[in-house]
Amino acid sequence: MSTIPIGRRVEVEVPATSANLGPGFDSLGVALDLNNSCSFESVQRPGVSVEVVGEGAGRLPTDERNLIVRSLDLGLKRLGQQVVGLRLRAVNRIPASRGMGSSSAAIVTGLIAAHALARPDEEFDPAEWLGLADEIEGHPDNVAAALYGGLVVAYRPLTPGGLDLGAGAAAGVVGVHPDVRLLALVPSTPLGTELARSVLPEAVPHRVAAANAGRAALLVHALSQAPELLFEATADWLHQNHRADVMPQSAVTLRALRQHGIPAVISGAGPTVLVIGTPDQIEEAETVPTEGFVPVRSGVGVGARVVAAGTAPTGA
Known part of the structure; x- marks a missing residue:
């Protein structure tokens, strides 16, 4: 196994994401133009030093347990690389445990940094890393949106013979209509994804599955070509x-927005409420009383990227 040179540095940015978007459960995801950034440096001193600024400061692990570090380690192992020591500084702007892809951002941050540290002269290919990101996260929609940016349709490839779902993940990227805007209504109270998933039924009636499948297909059309829908x-x-x-305040807010004809959904596992609409619909949404929620306007974001790379004068 090769060792990353001492002093090699990279800085990456990874977007917040929203998954499901209403009917597209575990398949549709979109990137927001709200980013976490993280700088990495390979250093001589063994071990890991983590500084967290912003969201999660004082709560997130600052050692090998940190999700960014764990993902970086898995990425480096995949490439046959290791570091002697690592210093990283994470500036977090994505609210944690709010259904805005903070864990996916951490995973993708670690993976893109692993690639940039190990292969600084090679372009990062999201398709090469989606499978590992999905394996770490457990579902592909958020990590796919974080990797590719824009609107994605994530899926699991079929097994040989095409009779069942196989391992791994893939995604298609869909162009978004220029009139589409996003408004995240972020509550102060977090909600864990495990709890939000635990209340879902094991099975649903065929008519429900059919109705949702139809709306998910319509949503791709609406986002790409017909925002009036x-x-x-x-x-x-x-x-x-x-x-x-498990998110009563969000449910009330969602209902109020939709009663005004505003296209609102629960963002991911919640509890953030996401409005996906035209500029006029976003403005109307901001007139609806949403006490206890912080509004965050956003456009559709770009995917994870390396924003700086180089070598430190000393790898102390």
């Missing part, structure tokens, strides 16, 4: 109602 396209019967009891 976004209200119809964001209807969901598969998961949001089942989660209402």
Whole structure:
């Protein structure tokens, strides 16, 4: 196993993401133009030093347990590389445990940094890393959106013969209509993904599955070509109602927005509420009372990227 040269440095940015977008459960994801940034330096002193600024400061692990560090380690091992010591500084702007892809951002941060440290002269290919990111996260929609940016449709490839779902993950990227805007309504109270998933039923009636499949297909069309259909396209019967009891404030806010004809959904596992609409719909959404939520306007974001790279004068 090769060792990363002492003093090699990279800085990466990774976007917040929203998954599901209403009917597209565990398949549709979109990147927001809100980013976490993280700098890495390979140093002579063995071990890991982590500084966290912003969201999660004082709560997130600052050693080998940190999700960025664990993902980086898995990425380096995949490439047959290791570091003697590592110093990193994470500046977190993505709210944690709010359904905005903070864990996916951490995973992708570690993986893109591993590639940049180990192969500084090679272009980063999201397709090469989506499978590992999905393996770490457990579902592909957020990590795919973080890797590729824009709107993605994530899926699991079929097994040989095409009769069942196989391992790994893949994604298609869909162009988003220029009139589409995003508004995240972020509550002060977090909600863990495990709890949000635990309340979902094991099975649903065929008519529910069929209705959601139709709306998910319509949503791709609405986001790419016909934003006037976004209200119809964001209807969901598969998961949001089942989660209402564990995020009652979000459920009330979602209902209020949709009663005004505003295309609103629960962002990922919640509890953030996401409005996906035209500029006029975003402005109207901001007039609806949403006490306890912080509004964050956003466009559609770009994927993870290296923003700086080089070698430190000394790798102390």
